[in-house]
Amino acid sequence: MTEHTHLDRRTFVRLASAGTVAAVAGCGSSEEPTEQADEAPTDQEGGPQTDSSGGSSKPEYTFFDDEQAATVQRLVDRLLPAGEDWPAASEIGVVRYIDRALTREPFYETAHDDRRFQDAYDSGLAKLDETAQSMFDSPVRELDAGQVDELITGVFERSAPGWENVPTASALTMTVPAEAFLTVLRDHAVEGYYSQPKYGGNEDLAGWKQAGYTGPFIEGYRPDELKPPWDSMEDHEQRKRRPADLYGEGGESDA
C-alpha cells in the first residue's frame, strides 16, 4: 500500500544507523570497518524490500518495524530532546536500546523481564497513532515537535482522547500496568540514555557526559579523586581501565 514510503523510511533509518556505527567506532579503538559496510544501505542489491527482516543485511531492529521505529524515535526525541550541550535521545542509540530491551533475556530468573512489554509497545504505539490522527490528522512520526509535546502531555495527564482511564504505574508496589505504555517508554528512554553503552544506547558515553558523570573504572577512584579539583572524564580514561565489557563483548562497538 505504502511500500514506497516504507522503503524510503527504512533506507533513512539504515543511513542514520550507519552514521551511528561510525560515530561509535570513532570514539575508541576504531578497528571494525566491516561492521560499517554491513550496515550500509543495500536497497540497490536486493531490490525493493517490504519486510525489514527480509534483507540480506543485518536488520537495524529486532522488534520494531520501520514505522514503529520512526514513531519511537519521534517520541524519545521529545521525551529527551537535544539541548545546547547534549544530544537528543535517538542520536545516542536510545531507539536501538529500547528495541533490544524488548528482546533481552532477563539478567536473572527473578529480574525484570521487559519482553513482557512487547504487546504493550505494539498496541501502545498503534493507539498513540490513532490519538495523533484524531488530534492532528497525522501519525506520530509526521508530527512536529510542538504536536508531539502536546500529545505526550495529553497522554501523561490523561486528557488525550482514549487515554482518560489508563492506569498509572505504582512506585510503591513496584509494578506497572502494560497500558501505562508511555510511562514504560519514558523509563526505557532514560535507561537508554544513561545505561552502559553495551545495551545499545549512551553512545560515546554522551548520556553520562550530559549528567557530568565519569562512570565506572576498574581502578575506582583514589582518595584524592574524591574531592576537587576534579579531573575530566578524559583524564580518568587516560590513566584507568574501563570495565572490559562496557561497550559490549566485542569491545568499543557493539552496534
Add this chain to the structure above:
Amino acid sequence: MPDADVVIVGLGAAGGVVARELTTNGLSVVGIEAGPMPGPHDQDELRNVIDARLSNTVHDTPESYKQYGQSSEEATEGKFNLYGRCVGGSSVHYCGVMWRLLPEHFNMRSEFGDLDGANVADWPIDYEDLKPYYERAESEIGISGPDGGQPTHPDSWSYPMDPVPETRSGELFRQGAEQLGLRPFTSPQAVLTESYDGRPPCTYCGHCCFYGCYEQAQGAKSNSLVAMIPEARDSGNFEIRDECLAKTVLVDSDGRVSGVRYVDKSDGTEQTVTADAVVVSGNAIETPRLLLNSASEQYPDGLANSSGQVGRNLMFHMDYTQIFAKFENPTKQNRGTWSNKAVDDFILPNRIDEDVDFITGSNLQLASVNAPILYGGNWKQLYAGGKTPPGTPTWGEGFLEEMSDFENIVWVWAPVEDVPRERNRVQPDPNNTDEWGIPGVEVTYENHPQDFRAQEYVVERCKEIFEAAGATEVWSAGTGTHHRGSSHLMGTCRMGRDPDESVVDSFGRTHDVENLFVVDGSPFVTSAGYNPTETIYALAFRTAEEIRTEWV
C-alpha cells in the same frame, strides 16, 4: 543417624556466621539456601539496580500489603520487601553501614515508658551482653570506622581499620553539621580500607549499595559471603544446598524439630534433610513465613508460636526517608562508599536538646546515588520515582536540565526508628502461593503516629545541616507515608524472657522447641534508628556460641 548436627535455613548475614562458627568447631552443618551461589558482580547499574533490583536475585516470594481494617481481598499485590536470595543473602548487596546499638536501645520501655498503640518492650539483654559479639563482628567480618566509635555512645572503642577517606559530599555534610554544633563522624562500614584477612581494600568505585562488590575488588565489601562462608567450606563440615527452598520444618513425635522439608528448585522435587537442631535465619519475613507454614498436629498455630507472636511486631524502619541538597559546585557524590559521614545527635530523645513528642529517633547518614539513571527515576527502581526535586518535569528539556545537575547533589538517608505494633504482622497467604505451592505472605502494616513525628523532626534537622553547608536547594522524599516494606526487616520472632509474650530467648532458642533457633532480624524487640546488620552479626555469633557450647 540424622544427616547433620545442624541444619541452617538461609545463608545470609546470620546464617553465614552460624555456619562458620559451628563447622570450624567440629559440628556438621547443612545449609539450605533459596538462592544460588552468586557469580562475579560488576559495576553495571542497569543489571544490578534497575533490572535485577539487588545485584543478586531479588526474592520471588509472592507478597501483598494491606492497612488496618482492610480485608485480604483489598490487599495490594506487589514487590514491597527487598532482600537478596543467594548465598550471603542481603549482605551481598547491602550498604554495609555498621552500628552498635546504644544501651538505651535495649531498654526502650524502661527508658521512655509505654506508648499507646505500640508494643514497646525491653530486650532481655543489655548492651554489655552483646558488646563482646559486636567486637567479634567488627574484627571477624571486617569493619572500618573512626577511633572512639559512635560519638553519642557512652562506650568507646576502636575498629580494626581506619575509616574511609572523606569525600566532597562528606566534607559538606561535616561542615554543615559542625556549624550547628553537632558531632559529625565517619560512618563505620563493612568496607576494607586496607588489605585484610586476605581480601583487597576498597577502590571507592562508587558502585556499592545494591551491588555486589565487582570482580576486581571482590571481598572489599565485608559480608557473610566473603568473610564467613569460605572458612565454613574449608572446614570440611559444611554442605551448601543452594537453590533449595525450605517448605516446612519437620517435627518428631516428641515435639522436637527433626529436619527440614525443602524444594530443590533445579528439578522441583521435594527433599528432606534431618538434623539434631535447626537454625532458621531467613529474615523477618521469610522466618515467620516458614514457622507459620510449618503448622502441624502438635503445633496447629504454627511452629514456636504458642505466644501468638510469630509474625507480629514487624518493623521496617522508615526506610523511605530521604533528604537531598543541591550545591553550586559539583560534589561527585557517587564516588566512594555508600555512606561517608553520619550524624547521631538525633538518635534518641535523650540525645536531643529540646522536648520532643516521640520516643525514637534516627541516625542521619550520608548516602550516594550511584549513577544518573537512578537520579532520573524508573518505576522498577527501589522505592521508585526519581530523586529529583519535587516538581521536576519527568521528561523534556526541564528533566534533562535537572539531570545535568546530577553531580551537584548530596543525599542523606535516615533509618527512622519505628515502634513495634502487634497488629503489624506477616502472615502466610494460602491464596497467593509461589510456583512450588508454598503460601506467600500478606503484610499488614501501619506506622504509629509517633513515627511520623520522629521522621518530620529528623528531616527538618537534616535540612538545617544542608542549609548551613550552603546548599542552593534542599528537599525531601518518602515522608508522611505508611511504609509497605523495607530492606530492614525486624521483630517478627521477638526475644524475651516470658514465653507468653515472646518467641525466642536471648540466644534465639525458641521457648516452645528446645532444638529450634531463630537468628536474623526477627528477634529484635525494637528497631533502633540504625542499620541492623552489625547487631544481626553480633546476635549470630552469640547464638552460635550457645549452640556449640550449651546445646550440643
